[in-house]
Amino acid sequence: MSTPAISVRGLRKSFGATPVLDGIDLDVARGESLVIVGGSGTGKSVLLRCILGLMRADAGTIRLDGQDATGGAPEAFLRRFGMLFQGGALFDSLPVWRNVAFRLLHDGMPPNEARARAVAALAAVGLSGRVADLYPAELSGGMQKRAALARAIAARPSVLFFDEPTAGLDPILATVINRLIREQVTALGATAVTITHDLTTVRMVADRVALLHDGRLRWTGPVSAFETSDDPHVAQFITGRADGPIATLR
């Protein structure tokens, strides 16, 4: 079996006396699209941030492409990495095309060429070239999300993270974003990790699903088995019932 793109063992993270991640073990194979689901505040974003080194874990190991990355993602990993943040996280001070081409410009690509690549990436997510010279504040929420997705894919990364990609979007736009994510992940042949509590995203984006609850991965399996699982956590998450092993009061 080949080395997983991402391998996490015994990951723990607490805030004060509150444990958020309580011994996470997780492997993501190359080219696989894993969707991590769980209720709000269950530590999904914390898990992503720990993997990237944006937050220091209390214990456990993280390996990216077989390399130890417990202290933070190595530069070599980040250079072929793209991420869509929940709120887009576009840089306010830069026009959209400079946002999208940020890594390309950083890597020394001439501005004309970088701009052409940015416009192509914008087109790939359904935004016209007219948007390229606008500033993020001039875009609607959905357009910002698309532009952020264009930024994530512009440098053709081999690993992509998506943090709540459909949060705050209407169902139609959410479907558009989900479809774009699936298309881009497939086109790039990338390893993808998506965190969400949106079941539509699970259905459209996942090869495999993991359910995070109480700091642990309660269930992992192929997307085809997710909705038929008799695991009480999964069943409650899918049906949205208030009673069950997932407490509503957190």
Next chain:
Amino acid sequence: MIRLLARIGAPALGLLAVTGRLAIFTARTLSHLARPPFHGRELGRALFQIGWLSLPVVGFTALFTGGALALQIYAGSDRFGAQEAVPQIVAIGMVRELGPVLVGLMVAARVTSSIAAEIATMKVTEQIDALVTLSTHPLKYLVLPRVLAATLVVPALVAVGDVIGIMGGWIVATERLGYVSGPYLRSSLDFLERVDWISSLVKGGVFGFLCALLGCWFGMTSGRGAMGVGRATKGAVVAAAIAILAANLLLTEAFFAA
């Protein structure tokens, strides 16, 4: 007794811890001076924002202060018949003290607040995390250009403020107090020595450095949400103002102690 010591000790230890963290932050920022890549576009933007766009507030502050200073010095010196010293005292007061300090405080109000609010907002909206995932060090991209720009450009603002302040005094003196233009200006400029100008510019550099550094520090360490951004902004301006006044005392001592 122990409770009293604890109440004194806890904030003192906290202050020491913050000072240590700020020193590390400063050293890490400056270490990027020797490590490419350099973000020239960000430096240019910071020079424009901090330097060019601060000119109006610096100019008006210096102009009105110079004028008021001339009136005050005239009224005070009138008590013992020393009105001829007005040009010299206005000039030395502006160049040695009021020019650098007022420009520093204006930069703290305009630039430190803006830097702290901008970076804190970037932190809250995950833009700083996005920078990291795009292989860009936030200290190199956000902090170093601002600190460098302020250190370079605030001395120029101080020089402009000094000159405009002297001109403010000259306008009031000639239009309101009956001084003759040529001799007033000659008295002002002849009285000033090279060390006066050098101290003014050095103070400008130090104040600019402090303003930008503290703006960046408070921004980068801000809490979450709108309250976090507000606290960071307020804390940055207060800290910069105090740091400027404290540094001014130390620099005045260093340059002019008898």
